[in-house]
Amino acid sequence: MNFLNEIAGEYPSAISLAAGRPTDRFFDRLHPQALVDAFARYEAHACPHGNPAKSRAGLFQYGRTAGIINDLVAAQLRADEGVPASADRLLITSGCQEALALCLPALCPDPADVLLVCNPTYIGATGVASMSRIEVHGLPGADLCAEIEQAVERLGRRGKRARALYLIPEFDNPSGRVLDEPLRRALVASCARHRIVVLEDNPYGMFRYEGQPIPPMAALDDAGCVIYLSTYSKTLSPALRMGSANLPETLFGDRRASRDLFQNLVERKSFVTVNTGQIAQAFVGGILLQERMSLQRWVEPIAAWYRRNRDTMLDELQRVFADASATISWSRPAGGFFLSLDLPFRFDADAVAECANEHGVIVMPMSFFALDASQDRRIRLAFSAVEPAQIAAGIRALGSYVARRRVDETRSTRHGAPVDA
Amino acid sequence: MNFLNEIAGEYPSAISLAAGRPTDRFFDRLHPQALVDAFARYEAHACPHGNPAKSRAGLFQYGRTAGIINDLVAAQLRADEGVPASADRLLITSGCQEALALCLPALCPDPADVLLVCNPTYIGATGVASMSRIEVHGLPGADLCAEIEQAVERLGRRGKRARALYLIPEFDNPSGRVLDEPLRRALVASCARHRIVVLEDNPYGMFRYEGQPIPPMAALDDAGCVIYLSTYSKTLSPALRMGSANLPETLFGDRRASRDLFQNLVERKSFVTVNTGQIAQAFVGGILLQERMSLQRWVEPIAAWYRRNRDTMLDELQRVFADASATISWSRPAGGFFLSLDLPFRFDADAVAECANEHGVIVMPMSFFALDASQDRRIRLAFSAVEPAQIAAGIRALGSYVARRRVDETRSTRHGAPVDA
Numbered sequence: 001m002n003f004l005n006e007i008a009g010e011y012p013s014a015i016s017l018a019a020g021r022p023t024d025r026f027f028d029r030l031h032p033q034a035l036v037d038a039f040a041r042y043e044a045h046a047c048p049h050g051n052p053a054k055s056r057a058g059l060f061q062y063g064r065t066a067g068i069i070n071d072l073v074a075a076q077l078r079a080d081e082g083v084p085a086s087a088d089r090l091l092i093t094s095g096c097q098e099a100l101a102l103c104l105p106a107l108c109p110d111p112a113d114v115l116l117v118c119n120p121t122y123i124g125a126t127g128v129a130s131m132s133r134i135e136v137h138g139l140p141g142a143d144l145c146a147e148i149e150q151a152v153e154r155l156g157r158r159g160k161r162a163r164a165l166y167l168i169p170e171f172d173n174p175s176g177r178v179l180d181e182p183l184r185r186a187l188v189a190s191c192a193r194h195r196i197v198v199l200e201d202n203p204y205g206m207f208r209y210e211g212q213p214i215p216p217m218a219a220l221d222d223a224g225c226v227i228y229l230s231t232y233s234k235t236l237s238p239a240l241r242m243g244s245a246n247l248p249e250t251l252f253g254d255r256r257a258s259r260d261l262f263q264n265l266v267e268r269k270s271f272v273t274v275n276t277g278q279i280a281q282a283f284v285g286g287i288l289l290q291e292r293m294s295l296q297r298w299v300e301p302i303a304a305w306y307r308r309n310r311d312t313m314l315d316e317l318q319r320v321f322a323d324a325s326a327t328i329s330w331s332r333p334a335g336g337f338f339l340s341l342d343l344p345f346r347f348d349a350d351a352v353a354e355c356a357n358e359h360g361v362i363v364m365p366m367s368f369f370a371l372d373a374s375q376d377r378r379i380r381l382a383f384s385a386v387e388p389a390q391i392a393a394g395i396r397a398l399g400s401y402v403a404r405r406r407v408d409e410t411r412s413t414r415h416g417a418p419v420d421a
Numbered sequence: 422m423n424f425l426n427e428i429a430g431e432y433p434s435a436i437s438l439a440a441g442r443p444t445d446r447f448f449d450r451l452h453p454q455a456l457v458d459a460f461a462r463y464e465a466h467a468c469p470h471g472n473p474a475k476s477r478a479g480l481f482q483y484g485r486t487a488g489i490i491n492d493l494v495a496a497q498l499r500a501d502e503g504v505p506a507s508a509d510r511l512l513i514t515s516g517c518q519e520a521l522a523l524c525l526p527a528l529c530p531d532p533a534d535v536l537l538v539c540n541p542t543y544i545g546a547t548g549v550a551s552m553s554r555i556e557v558h559g560l561p562g563a564d565l566c567a568e569i570e571q572a573v574e575r576l577g578r579r580g581k582r583a584r585a586l587y588l589i590p591e592f593d594n595p596s597g598r599v600l601d602e603p604l605r606r607a608l609v610a611s612c613a614r615h616r617i618v619v620l621e622d623n624p625y626g627m628f629r630y631e632g633q634p635i636p637p638m639a640a641l642d643d644a645g646c647v648i649y650l651s652t653y654s655k656t657l658s659p660a661l662r663m664g665s666a667n668l669p670e671t672l673f674g675d676r677r678a679s680r681d682l683f684q685n686l687v688e689r690k691s692f693v694t695v696n697t698g699q700i701a702q703a704f705v706g707g708i709l710l711q712e713r714m715s716l717q718r719w720v721e722p723i724a725a726w727y728r729r730n731r732d733t734m735l736d737e738l739q740r741v742f743a744d745a746s747a748t749i750s751w752s753r754p755a756g757g758f759f760l761s762l763d764l765p766f767r768f769d770a771d772a773v774a775e776c777a778n779e780h781g782v783i784v785m786p787m788s789f790f791a792l793d794a795s796q797d798r799r800i801r802l803a804f805s806a807v808e809p810a811q812i813a814a815g816i817r818a819l820g821s822y823v824a825r826r827r828v829d830e831t832r833s834t835r836h837g838a839p840v841d842a
Contacts, residue, residue, distance in 0.1 A: 022482075027478050027482070031477075032460050097691075101693045128692050239483075239699035241694060241696075271522060272519060272549075274518045279661060
């Protein structure tokens, strides 16, 4: 992401359709007095008849490595996301990224262990793998179950073994894609058969703009193979750094193995961040109590805002690229923060800089999330952290860049240079 | 630490001289309104003429991986601890433990790389090494510089290389020991010669009860070999999860190498916790601003309290063990949270349980922090998180346990059993 920050710093007036951050618009609900109220609400809950001074002293002290608001978070995951979460197998983490940083090396301790990911995928997953020296194997995603079978076989021939599969089944980052329920069920069955643990990441699940909700894989998991990763960065605020990992009741049918994995994660956490900040846990706990363990009402205005942004982006794409529909296409996401746009030419780091510098819009090459060249003609467009007027102006600017590139390409083709230059 | 929690849970009425936590007594200075004030103070500082709503939105958003209060923390480290800290080489971490979890694998990326530690040492350091599969080599600590020379030579014969040395030079956990200034200088020279990076951890430096302060190794480092680790867990509160790592201006004379290491740590952090919670950073920043970048005044009452606790413990030890001075001895720490007590018999996990169950006091075997059997007849006594009356009662209880053990040992010796049984 450093490259993106550099570009944003270099062209501060450019519109960014690159940043997949949540909107700032609703953060004022976390104004200081609201945090104080949340804190007090959590304190009253945690210590209903006890000594408030003693309870507060406990909050400001070191505390349980696995967390203190596990029951509240589990209740919210059950209510809002249909996940069979349980406080005793849920680990509170310093943001969902820490859950990934703990789970991947715990699941892939041996040099022969391999992580499967979709290609493209969220770089927070491949980044942990690279840092932990875990081999990553990419799945193109056209037929995931078959690709898993192939991967298992191919890896096996090299003495390697697929141990985990990282996935965002709902409104994927970066692709925006949704896996349908039959595919989710088939994936659980396939992973169970090969004893592959699914790390189901669901940061965008509460932002659905149309259509019926699909159960998360953790809710369809009758085999004990799905660890469900969750975050409050998109619903509440990234500055709280609050996430969780919920383990299945059994690991491939073995209750003891799931408990052992939980203990392994707790021990790892004790050596990474000791525990998750308890003041921040009290804030989140207080908000969950206030919202009666469902953030549905809380996210409503945010989701409405994102829906409007998505519609603005889709309308503008239609307006700008209608004439080019033979060579330029884009996805229509039913939720989340992103859509993907296919172009008839390569879009690389130079293109980002050129587009920002000459047309005033920053977009994200899909190749930044890819393991190979398959995404070189695709970009990710984020509509979460921009105003509708910026979206419209940004897509028009992108349109003018694309038009110029196409003229250039036509010219260079005429002069005999390769189309992909 | 799980064993200790279990023991504490099993014998809830036992006095704990085992927990090295800060006292709860002064946490009320972080009452919710104080946090709100701190937050407002930081906001005003961060955005003196700007739009407060915009500034707040930025605080609740994702943000700079290396941190946002680096200038304030660097100023405090310069003022209070004499460390030549600089915002541009200081990484804000989610507690000091995260700094260790980032630094050790960055400094020891190769299987041949070895971490040197004192024996015994803080298990947070050896725990990261074990998790990251970094070989640990213990130094007995009687003549550290000579031991480093020997270690380098011995490791070299095995194709290994000492890359880092973890140390708490001031009021060590667990030993309570202080390294004097000549030794600190000699260690810097020795480590510079062998290109060993010193990870100087200083959680207790602001709690000196007598004698003259000794400059931290980072202040004596003219070779560019000391990374200074700091935490607000003991001065403010562990629940803030706020620490830092300050890199030297050059790494062994190479400015670029230090910058590269900093970038490496920032990248690792982005894959572990993304960034440190900005709400918590704003709290700490606001308190630092309120205290004019020195926590000297803030810690005064805490240090006075610890000094009194230490005196109580020393007085009681003198009272209880005066007659046994030939076989039982203890250290007299000039600061920090711990002293160490030498016993004429082994003190292991069974002894902890027996002592807790039959005598109502929980103490920490030094062997829990050790790499070998050298610490088997030693315990760590913490006086930070107990009341003076508990200290006195706890030491008396320990006295009665020790007396019984000595009678038992005498009996079994008479009957021919080994003294160490």
